[in-house]
Amino acid sequence: xxxxxxxxxxxxxxRAGRFVTPHGEVLTPxxxxxxxxxxxxxxxxxxxxxxxxxxxxxxxxxxxxxPGDELIHDLGGLHRFMAWDGPILTDSGGFQVFSLADLRQVxxxxxxxxxxxxxxxxxxxxxxxxRIQENLGSDIAMCLDECPxxxxxxxxxHEAVRRTIDWARRSQQAHGRSDQALFAIVQGGLDLExxxxxxxxxxxxxxxGYALGGFSVGEAPEAMHAALPACASFLPETKPRxxxxxxxxxxxxxxxxxxxxxxxxxxxxxxxxxxxAFTRAGTLRLxxxxxxxxxxxxxxxxxxxxxxxxxxxYLHHLFQVEEMLGPTLLSIHNIAHYLxxxxxxxxxxxxxxxxxxxxxxxxxxxxxxxx
Amino acid sequence: xxxxxxxxxxxxxxRAGRFVTPHGEVLTPxxxxxxxxxxxxxxxxxxxxxxxxxxxxxxxxxxxxxPGDELIHDLGGLHRFMAWDGPILTDSGGFQVFSLADLRQVxxxxxxxxxxxxxxxxxxxxxxxxRIQENLGSDIAMCLDECPxxxxxxxxxHEAVRRTIDWARRSQQAHGRSDQALFAIVQGGLDLExxxxxxxxxxxxxxxGYALGGFSVGEAPEAMHAALPACASFLPETKPRxxxxxxxxxxxxxxxxxxxxxxxxxxxxxxxxxxxAFTRAGTLRLxxxxxxxxxxxxxxxxxxxxxxxxxxxYLHHLFQVEEMLGPTLLSIHNIAHYLxxxxxxxxxxxxxxxxxxxxxxxxxxxxxxxx
Numbered sequence: 057x058x059x060x061x062x063x064x065x066x067x068x069x070x071r072a073g074r075f076v077t078p079h080g081e082v083l084t085p086x087x088x089x090x091x092x093x094x095x096x097x098x099x100x101x102x103x104x105x106x107x108x109x110x111x112x113x114x115x116x117x118x119x120x121x122x123p124g125d126e127l128i129h130d131l132g133g134l135h136r137f138m139a140w141d142g143p144i145l146t147d148s149g150g151f152q153v154f155s156l157a158d159l160r161q162v163x164x165x166x167x168x169x170x171x172x173x174x175x176x177x178x179x180x181x182x183x184x185x186x187r188i189q190e191n192l193g194s195d196i197a198m199c200l201d202e203c204p205x206x207x208x209x210x211x212x213x214h215e216a217v218r219r220t221i222d223w224a225r226r227s228q229q230a231h232g233r234s235d236q237a238l239f240a241i242v243q244g245g246l247d248l249e250x251x252x253x254x255x256x257x258x259x260x261x262x263x264x265g266y267a268l269g270g271f272s273v274g275e276a277p278e279a280m281h282a283a284l285p286a287c288a289s290f291l292p293e294t295k296p297r298x299x300x301x302x303x304x305x306x307x308x309x310x311x312x313x314x315x316x317x318x319x320x321x322x323x324x325x326x327x328x329x330x331x332x333a334f335t336r337a338g339t340l341r342l343x344x345x346x347x348x349x350x351x352x353x354x355x356x357x358x359x360x361x362x363x364x365x366x367x368x369x370y371l372h373h374l375f376q377v378e379e380m381l382g383p384t385l386l387s388i389h390n391i392a393h394y395l396x397x398x399x400x401x402x403x404x405x406x407x408x409x410x411x412x413x414x415x416x417x418x419x420x421x422x423x424x425x426x427x
Numbered sequence: 428x429x430x431x432x433x434x435x436x437x438x439x440x441x442r443a444g445r446f447v448t449p450h451g452e453v454l455t456p457x458x459x460x461x462x463x464x465x466x467x468x469x470x471x472x473x474x475x476x477x478x479x480x481x482x483x484x485x486x487x488x489x490x491x492x493x494p495g496d497e498l499i500h501d502l503g504g505l506h507r508f509m510a511w512d513g514p515i516l517t518d519s520g521g522f523q524v525f526s527l528a529d530l531r532q533v534x535x536x537x538x539x540x541x542x543x544x545x546x547x548x549x550x551x552x553x554x555x556x557x558r559i560q561e562n563l564g565s566d567i568a569m570c571l572d573e574c575p576x577x578x579x580x581x582x583x584x585h586e587a588v589r590r591t592i593d594w595a596r597r598s599q600q601a602h603g604r605s606d607q608a609l610f611a612i613v614q615g616g617l618d619l620e621x622x623x624x625x626x627x628x629x630x631x632x633x634x635x636g637y638a639l640g641g642f643s644v645g646e647a648p649e650a651m652h653a654a655l656p657a658c659a660s661f662l663p664e665t666k667p668r669x670x671x672x673x674x675x676x677x678x679x680x681x682x683x684x685x686x687x688x689x690x691x692x693x694x695x696x697x698x699x700x701x702x703x704a705f706t707r708a709g710t711l712r713l714x715x716x717x718x719x720x721x722x723x724x725x726x727x728x729x730x731x732x733x734x735x736x737x738x739x740x741y742l743h744h745l746f747q748v749e750e751m752l753g754p755t756l757l758s759i760h761n762i763a764h765y766l767x768x769x770x771x772x773x774x775x776x777x778x779x780x781x782x783x784x785x786x787x788x789x790x791x792x793x794x795x796x797x798x
Contacts, residue, residue, distance in 0.1 A: 093744075093748045093750055094741070094744065095745060095750045095752045097750065097751060097752070098751045098752060098755070099752070100474075100732070100752065100755070100756070101736070102732070103471075118748075122744065122747060122748050123719070123740070123743075123744045123747070127719070127720060127740070130720065131720070131722055131738060131740055131741075132722075137738070137740070137741055137744075138741065139736035139737055139741075348494070348498070349498060349501065349502070351502055351503075361471070361473070365472070365510035366510055367502065367508070369494070369498070369502055369508075370465070370502075370508055370509065370510075372494075373464075373465065373493065373494045373508075374466060376493060376494070377464045377489075377493050379464055379466045379468065380468060380469045380751055380754065380755070381466045381468070381469060381470070381471065383751065384469070384471070384751070384755070385471070
């Protein structure tokens with residue numbers, strides 16, 4: 057299946073568009089909350105919908121280990137298993153193999169690794185990553201890639217790009233599910249020539265979408281910001297462009313300005329569980345005593361369930377006494393905040409105001425509280 | 428304020444009725460989910476409503492320690508603080524002082540105790556328990572009582588009853604909030620003569636409702652079941668009757684048959700967090716491997732959010748990987764299950780079918796799985 061992607065407005069290199077999946081439409085730029093183990097942590101599908109989520113991400117590595125992709129297939133697929141009837145993108149498992157698995161041996165064939173859960177020895181090949189994602193039944197599958205760390209030497213980086221290109225070809229050959237789109241991943245670190253050559257080779261094979269992998273792997277945010285305009289420009293204009301695993305609101309804004317359409321990141325839920333709330337005025341740390349008697353919502357103009365019902369004082373109390381409702385309510389707000397950012401970015405592109413967006417979105421200068 | 432309680436139907440000694448509070452109507456028999464620290468653990472107010480909750484319980488002891496009843500008062504009261512706009516009943520704190528506090532000295536004046544949170548020395552008197560609950564602004568407040576353990580000797584039991592009666596009188600004198608009802612608590616353990624005399628003395632003072640305290644404190648369930656018909660009959664017929672801290676579905680059924688109208692218990696949420704689901708066919712332990720591939724909901728005919736969307740296999744997976752959505756979804760189901768039980772009991776009374784209720788509610792004989 058090829059996803060039909062339509063660019064509706066452009067402002068400089070920034071794009072507002074839409075694409076349609078078997079489980080519904082997605083307006084871009086879009087953010088995908090992360091449902092690693094078939095659950096966006098602490099949040100029900102109903103709450104996700106209410107927060108404005110259009111599409112979510114599932115992690116192939118985690119799901120194939122537990123409960124297993126064949127079990128999910130036998131139970132009707134990931135959508136039905138987790139009761140999310142909207143679009144789902146699954147990653148290929150590559151990133152987690154390189155970041156989580158205990159031991160790994162990479163060859164041209166694939167990756168052999170030891171499960172971080174139970175020590176089992178497993179193999180992930182391009183063909184197997186496709187089969188797993190076909191079992192999961194996501195709307196968008198990703199090709200297996202090799203994701204080197206930020207400090208990888210040039211030889212390693214070149215080898216990773218060579219393998220990533222070869223694996224993308226094998227992924228496409230292995231892929232057979234007609235109701236699932238397949239995206240390729242561009243690697244190359246901060247080497248722009250390598251990024252260009254990787255993107256050009258992958259572009260010949262007409263994937264449904266193109267992702268930038270290998271960012272947010274330890275490099276300075278400024279280095280990523282500097283590389284994004286070029287890296288985005290190497291990708292086919294007519295296909296959705298996805299920046300994997302990024303990032304903070306300020307990173308997403310720079311990336312959208314550069315022409316990226318899709319994002320995912322664990323920050324909204326991870327920070328929510330850690331009592332940290334995203335606001336346009338910076339980060340609020342709800343464990344701080346300054347919130348003890350504060351009757352205000354996290355953000356005055358936020359339409360999310362948390363902000364419509366609960367004070368900072370109440371949220372502070374929940375974290376003080378370690379009630380699990382605290383992580384849930386803050387995750388809901390943070391997801392809603394990210395989705396509100398995406399919607400505002402989309403509107404700014406439609407109104408050709410992307411150039412002034414960043415200075416207007418943040419209500420106060422970023423402080424050291426912000427991350 | 429006196430709560431207007433209307434008995435709408437009777438079947439034997441069982442009653443179906445209604446009462447109205449400043450925050451809405453309650454149909455009885457009713458079950459109150461427990462929101463100890465201004466949160467029904469893991470469940471949002473919206474999810475509570477959807478599960479069918481009419482009225483919830485807050486714990487005075489916990490709330491006065493953290494975040495403090497005056498802070499809650501200053502922020503507009505407990506309803507606003509926790510965003511539950513339905514009726515709330517608060518206990519007096521007595522039960523937790525006797526079960527949780529580290530050290531305590533009881534005198535006719537009140538109880539001096541050491542906080543289980545931070546070791547502070549605090550005093551709870553009948554007057555102070557009333558003032559705290561007036562600060563919280565619950566719809567129904569409870570008198571401070573002395574709650575002896577099941578194995579207390581007769582002298583201790585008599586002394587506790589004498590104090591409980593004296594403290595009820597002082598609570599009534601101290602109570603001034605016109606938009607809050609005050610219930611008295613009958614003590615006396617399993618000594619029916621003591622229960623009768625305590626109930627008779629408290630009845631003279633025309634409280635808005637009467638509770639049975641001192642059950643579920645270590646006695647055999649059968650001993651409680653045997654004592655309930657008499658203990659309920661000692662309470663004024665025209666007032667709501669509340670059995671505190673009870674219990675399992677089978678306990679609630681016996682109590683409703685005996686003429687009890689109100690219940691609270693932590694079992695639905697506590698068991699939910701521990702992967703244990705109440706069903707009419709007995710308890711399901713969701714961590715058990717037998718659920719791994721089971722596509723069925725917890726209960727086929729349950730209308731709750733969890734049963735409408737998720738399989739036992741998915742819930743099993745959530746507990747296997749320790750996703751916090753597991754406790755939330757099971758708590759929602761268990762609360763809905765209890766509220767469905769109450770609604771079915773009410774209907775059985777209205778249709779004069781309470782005698783056959785128990786045998787029809789449970790779909791299979793109770794097994795050792797059931798608790």
